[in-house]
Amino acid sequence: MREYLVIITFTESGIKNEVKFIKTVDSFDELKQAFLKRFGNINNAPNKALKEKPLVKRLTHEANSIDEWVSNINKTDRWNLVVQ
Secondary structure (H helix, E strand, O other): OEEEEEEEEEEEOOEEEEEEEEEEEOOHHHHHHHHHHHHHOOOOOOHHHHHOHHHHHHHHHHOOOHHHHHHHHHOOOOEEEEEO
16 A cells, blocks of 8 residues: 555646645555545636546546656646645
């Protein structure tokens, strides 16, 4: 089992908002599942960021590694992901 700190940041008009959570999981698939549960509860983001949520979910499902996942999400305009 490994403990991960996941920091999700969304940006609108230069203002950054962070959501952090710590999860202990056995596999990358469990981490993705935990992320999607937490990510689904982020509803206080601006409309433009909320419009990108389906893209972030799709990128999460398609990722095969943590590096690929972080890299793909960080290419979006309004979302940033850090996994430690």
